[in-house]
Amino acid sequence: xxxxxxxxxxxxxxxxxxxxxxxxxxxxxxxxxxxxxxxxxxxxxxxxxxxxxxxxxxxxxxxxxxxxxxxxxxxxxxxxxxxxxxxxxxxxxxxxxxxxxxxxxxxxxxxxxxxxxxxxxxxxxxxxxxxxxxxxxxxxxxxxxxxxxxxxxxxxxxxxxxxxxxxxxxxxxxxxxxxxxxxxxxxxxxxxxxxxxxxxxxxxxxxxxxxxxxxxxxxxxxxxxxxxxxxxxxxxxxxxxxxxxxxxxxxxxxxxxxxxxxxxxxxxxxxxxxxxxxxxxxxxxxxxxxxxxxxxxxxxxxxxxxxxxxxxxxxxxxxxxxxxxxxxxxxxxxxxxxxxxxxxxxxxxxxxxxxxxxxxxxxxxxxxxxxxxxxxxxxxxxxxxxxxxxxxxxxxxxxxxxxxxxxxxxxxxxxxxxxxxxxxxxxx
Numbered sequence: 001x002x003x004x005x006x007x008x009x010x011x012x013x014x015x016x017x018x019x020x021x022x023x024x025x026x027x028x029x030x031x032x033x034x035x036x037x038x039x040x041x042x043x044x045x046x047x048x049x050x051x052x053x054x055x056x057x058x059x060x061x062x063x064x065x066x067x068x069x070x071x072x073x074x075x076x077x078x079x080x081x082x083x084x085x086x087x088x089x090x091x092x093x094x095x096x097x098x099x100x101x102x103x104x105x106x107x108x109x110x111x112x113x114x115x116x117x118x119x120x121x122x123x124x125x126x127x128x129x130x131x132x133x134x135x136x137x138x139x140x141x142x143x144x145x146x147x148x149x150x151x152x153x154x155x156x157x158x159x160x161x162x163x164x165x166x167x168x169x170x171x172x173x174x175x176x177x178x179x180x181x182x183x184x185x186x187x188x189x190x191x192x193x194x195x196x197x198x199x200x201x202x203x204x205x206x207x208x209x210x211x212x213x214x215x216x217x218x219x220x221x222x223x224x225x226x227x228x229x230x231x232x233x234x235x236x237x238x239x240x241x242x243x244x245x246x247x248x249x250x251x252x253x254x255x256x257x258x259x260x261x262x263x264x265x266x267x268x269x270x271x272x273x274x275x276x277x278x279x280x281x282x283x284x285x286x287x288x289x290x291x292x293x294x295x296x297x298x299x300x301x302x303x304x305x306x307x308x309x310x311x312x313x314x315x316x317x318x319x320x321x322x323x324x325x326x327x328x329x330x331x332x333x334x335x336x337x338x339x340x341x342x343x344x345x346x347x348x349x350x351x352x353x354x355x356x357x358x359x360x361x362x363x364x365x366x367x368x369x370x371x372x373x374x375x376x377x378x379x380x381x382x383x384x385x386x387x388x389x390x391x392x393x394x395x396x397x398x399x400x401x402x403x404x405x406x407x408x409x410x411x412x413x414x415x416x417x418x419x420x421x422x423x424x425x426x427x428x
Contacts, residue, residue: 004029018064019057021049028057030064040065105185113168113178117147122186123158128205128252128264130161137204140247143277151240152179152186157256158243160186205252205311211268211301211337212311212319213251213261213275215242218294218328220259230288235259238295241281249274254310264311268340271299272349272371275331280375283329294328301340318366321359325368325383329376332383335367349373357385 009029014020018028018039027046028039039061048054106120121130121138129137141147141163148166152159160182162169169175217223217238224231239256246253246263249270255262265271275297287293300322302315318334326332333341338351350372356365368385372378 004035018043018060019046019048019053021053028061030061033068033070036061036064036068036070040070105182109162109178109182113164115165115168117163117165118168119163120182121161121163123160124204128254130158130247139250140244142248149240149244150175150179151236151243152183153236153239154183158239158253159183205254205306206264206266207306209301209303209340210315211265211271211299211340212304212316213246213263213265213271213297213299214319214323215261215275215278215295215297216323217259218296223291223293226291227288234288234293238282238293241285242278242295245274245277245281249277268299268301268337271337272331272333272341275299276349276371276373276376279329279331280373283375283377292328296323296326296328297331298323298326298333299331299337300334301337314362317361318359321362322366322368325357325359325385327380327384330380331371331376333369333371335369338367338369352378354383357383359385 009026012026012029012031014026016029016031017026018030020026028042029035030039043058043061046057048057106118109120110116110118119132119138121132121140123129124131130140132138140149140161146166147163148169150162150164150169152161162178162182169178217235223234227234239261242256242261242263243253249265250267251263251265251270251274253261253263263271263274265274278295278297282293282295285293298319298321300315300319302313302318304311304313304315322332322334332354333351341351351369352372354368354370356367358365368383370378370380
């Protein structure tokens with residue numbers, strides 16, 4: 001369609017435009033077939049002064065389409081969808097604005113969104129899992145399940161998860177409205193002590209011989225510098241992938257701090273399965289500005305001490321060091337985890353020896369193994385450790401030593417000294 005020149009536009013009468021605002025600015029020319037089609041395509045991009053102005057413009061546009069013999073099926077369908085979204089948002093505001101009975105958020109959302117299967121889950125910091133309104137742990141849907149999970153966070157920590165039919169929240173504007181309303185209700189119920197899911201104490205976490213998984217983002221400071229405020233969205237997406245994989249594999253989230261993530265598993269095989277699922281999901285995902293976003297994962301099995309603030313001990317420290325030895329896209333496990341897994345992992349998962357390495361702060365060299373599986377990178381540099389004390393089978397030369405900063409913590413409070421950087425991610 002040729003661009004309408006300023007002189008020709010000025011010569012058109014007001015009736016040749018579908019919309020004229022209060023300042024006299026004329027929008028959506030409809031004086032010929034090409035411009036009517038263009039106006040139909042651009043209608044939803046125009047910001048109208050009020051609903052009345054929008055409706056008058058819509059009628060003018062439809063009359064022009066009728067005049068030129070255009071059947072605007074796509075336009076009408078889009079308008080119906082828009083009206084349905086507005087209606088759903090309106091019902092949501094009305095329904096959730098009522099002071100309902102404590103804990104009935106799930107039923108009200110089901111009515112508003114017309115999804116009888118919708119489930120509201122609440123995050124428990126103590127148990128490291130999502131719980132239902134009665135305080136019982138609930139696993140997230142498996143990969144083959146057609147339901148979708150939409151996460152809501154509070155200050156960078158999990159808050160609520162909505163498990164629902166993907167069709168009910170396929171519109172970004174409606175999703176934003178729903179999450180804002182849910183946040184308000186959950187905050188209100190928490191303030192009055194009405195969400196019983198937070199009643200679980202730390203005794204719900206596994207004790208004895210457990211497997212710890214730690215993950216962090218490679219070159220997170222550079223990513224933060226490139227993305228600025230958008231880094232928060234990337235971080236939330238990554239945490240969603242990690243949480244979904246951990247929950248499906250039977251694990252519990254313990255902490256998510258800046259670019260780090262910490263989880264525990266009763267079953268070593270579950271930790272490996274979760275790590276493989278994470279790396280596969282990340283490998284097939286596109287990121288803003290075509291950035292290369294990679295996560296390194298370390299896994300160690302041992303007997304940490306469970307306190308009222310979480311796990312502490314040498315096992316936690318070892319897991320952090322194994323993670324620090326990995327590269328982006330890589331999963332590195334300790335010899336203890338390999339022994340604990342035995343044959344319990346899914347077919348296609350293999351352990352490749354990386355040799356024995358000195359890890360900062362640990363008294364003895366540790367045997368490290370790389371997880372190989374379909375969809376995971378295999379050609380990776382040697383572990384980023386202080387030095388190797390033995391070579392893996394088939395190796396012809398020792399790897400150069402890489403100096404590493406020593407650590408002082410033996411519990412999971414560590415901000416690990418990782419290649420001389422420190423993340424400054426803004427907490428939401």
